[in-house]
Amino acid sequence: MKASVAGYARAQSLGHAFDLLQSAQGEAVVIAGGQSLVASLNLRLSEEALLVDIRHLPELRGVVLHEGVLRLGALTRHAELAQAPLVAEHAPLLTQAAPLIAHAAIRSRGTLGGSLANADPAAELPACMIALAAEILVRSAGNERRIPADAFFEGLFTTALEEGEIIVAVDIPLKAAGDRHVIRELTRRSGDYAIVGLAGVKSVDGVRLAYFGVSDKPVLAAGAMTILNSGGSIEDAVSALQDDLDPESDPHASAEYRRHLAAVLLRRVLADMTNS
Amino acid sequence: MSQAAFEQLVDISLTVNGERVEARVPAGRHVVDFLRLDLGLTGAHAGCEHGVCGACTLQIDGEIVRGCLILAAQMDGAEIWTIEGVTDSKEITDLQDNFVERNALQCGFCTPGMIFAARDILTRHQGVPSREDIREHISGNYCRCTGYEAIVDAIETTARARNSEQEAAE
Ligand SMILES: Cc1cc2nc3c(=O)[nH]c(=O)nc-3n(C[C@H](O)[C@H](O)[C@H](O)COP(=O)(O)OP(=O)(O)OC[C@H]3O[C@@H](n4cnc5c(N)ncnc54)[C@H](O)[C@@H]3O)c2cc1C
Ligand code: FES
Ligand code: FES
Numbered sequence: 001m002k003a004s005v006a007g008y009a010r011a012q013s014l015g016h017a018f019d020l021l022q023s024a025q026g027e028a029v030v031i032a033g034g035q036s037l038v039a040s041l042n043l044r045l046s047e048e049a050l051l052v053d054i055r056h057l058p059e060l061r062g063v064v065l066h067e068g069v070l071r072l073g074a075l076t077r078h079a080e081l082a083q084a085p086l087v088a089e090h091a092p093l094l095t096q097a098a099p100l101i102a103h104a105a106i107r108s109r110g111t112l113g114g115s116l117a118n119a120d121p122a123a124e125l126p127a128c129m130i131a132l133a134a135e136i137l138v139r140s141a142g143n144e145r146r147i148p149a150d151a152f153f154e155g156l157f158t159t160a161l162e163e164g165e166i167i168v169a170v171d172i173p174l175k176a177a178g179d180r181h182v183i184r185e186l187t188r189r190s191g192d193y194a195i196v197g198l199a200g201v202k203s204v205d206g207v208r209l210a211y212f213g214v215s216d217k218p219v220l221a222a223g224a225m226t227i228l229n230s231g232g233s234i235e236d237a238v239s240a241l242q243d244d245l246d247p248e249s250d251p252h253a254s255a256e257y258r259r260h261l262a263a264v265l266l267r268r269v270l271a272d273m274t275n276s
Numbered sequence: 277m278s279q280a281a282f283e284q285l286v287d288i289s290l291t292v293n294g295e296r297v298e299a300r301v302p303a304g305r306h307v308v309d310f311l312r313l314d315l316g317l318t319g320a321h322a323g324c325e326h327g328v329c330g331a332c333t334l335q336i337d338g339e340i341v342r343g344c345l346i347l348a349a350q351m352d353g354a355e356i357w358t359i360e361g362v363t364d365s366k367e368i369t370d371l372q373d374n375f376v377e378r379n380a381l382q383c384g385f386c387t388p389g390m391i392f393a394a395r396d397i398l399t400r401h402q403g404v405p406s407r408e409d410i411r412e413h414i415s416g417n418y419c420r421c422t423g424y425e426a427i428v429d430a431i432e433t434t435a436r437a438r439n440s441e442q443e444a445a446e
Binding site for chain 1: 280281282283284286302303304305306309325326327330333339340341342344345346347349350352392393396411412413415416417
């Protein structure tokens with residue numbers, strides 16, 4: 001099928017992008033990599049849209065150390081995430097996660113900001129942001145705010161973003177020397193969205209475990225984390241997943257199978273954290 | 277600077293296979309339709325049109341992309357290479373010959389996209405990629421005819437030959 005697009009404009013600056021969004025009175029959406037948006041326009045899942053192309057805005061680019069955190073511009077493409085030396089050094093979770101996303105010809109175009117705004121419950125990067133306790137920097141015409149990743153993802157393809165807001169960057173706490181970052185997922189074919197995945201970060205504050213593909217949004221396994229962080233056993237943590245997760249059945253996998261895979265992944269991720 | 281507003285028809289200026297192209301395109305037209313319908317370049321195929329099959333894979337600004345997931349309207353200033361262009365430049369004749377030799381195509385629908393994915397791993401990978409690496413790199417390209425084995429053979433054969441040529445040259 002063919003996309004139905006009512007109009008296109010390339011933003012020349014962030015200010016111009018806000019003007020365009022405002023002039024469209026809620027009828028416009030931003031397009032970054034287009035790797036989710038154009039697919040849904042072609043499928044006519046999205047309504048006839050006005051598009052504001054933000055792909056050329058320098059304000060949304062860059063991978064830098066900034067005031068003690070790693071700042072990733074919203075336009076950082078998955079392919080860049082996989083390659084960037086600063087990411088490998090300070091947030092290796094994302095270096096591991098990027099190659100799990102889709103295929104080379106999609107990673108060359110898809111962006112971090114687009115992936116977070118899209119909020120697919122089976123996507124890797126939203127769960128990574130929660131595991132890393134990242135903050136999402138959002139701007140609108142007259143305002144700027146930081147949203148903790150925990151509070152950003154609200155449900156199926158739904159986020160805390162309000163009309164007229166654009167993600168400009170994410171801030172990620174730096175990995176300390178002894179910290180461990182591990183992401184694992186199970187898919188039927190390479191490049192598919194995960195049936196179940198788990199992003200884990202271990203630091204002096206304890207372990208953070210963010211699951212994806214088990215709910216309408218990425219979820220922290222709070223019970224399992226509490227057990228592990230108070231010296232409990234892996235088996236007790238696995239049992240706690242029963243209450244932490246409430247997966248649903250869909251054509252890809254039954255709820256019961258997802259529960260099984262979640263337990264398998266917990267053991268593997270914890271083993272990787274100890275061995276790495 | 278003029279602050280562009282929304283346009284239903286968008287003027288773009290780009291290069292396609294090294295040639296300058298100026299065009300006015302409907303805002304919703306994707307790159308594959310632009311190439312096929314407006315420029316008559318039918319090498320890139322439109323299969324699923326939602327990013328899954330890889331038949332539309334081509335090169336924009338030095339990287340392989342899905343032609344169906346990029347709008348022509350976004351292409352102002354871009355540099356596009358299609359299978360026609362990289363065939364004419366003869367840079368992948370060895371790869372194409374090996375596809376024929378190994379029977380790595382039957383109907384040919386997937387072939388232009390598959391060649392771009394293959395060319396990408398051949399240029400990016402140092403030395404000879406493993407069959408697993410090759411499979412991973414073409415995992416986004418569906419072939420409903422060959423069963424992939426012959427395609428992996430053709431890519432591996434090309435990688436080996438290029439590698440021994442390079443070693444001989446050193
Ligand atoms: C075949 C296929 C397989 C895929 N597999 C995976 C996978 O395994 N895992 C995975 O995580 N993803 C997968 N993806 C999706 C891919 O990662 C996309 O790149 C990503 O979801 C969206 O990024 P984008 O830059 O292309 O966003 P776009 O498509 O441009 O935009 C997506 C949405 O985000 C909004 N948006 C974009 N940027 C911003 C911003 N800066 N601020 C506010 N809103 C913004 C847009 O308005 C739109 O609603 C797959 C896609 C395809 C086609
Ligand atoms: S037509 Fe583009 S991926 Fe299928
Ligand atoms: S040769 Fe027919 S789809 Fe690949």
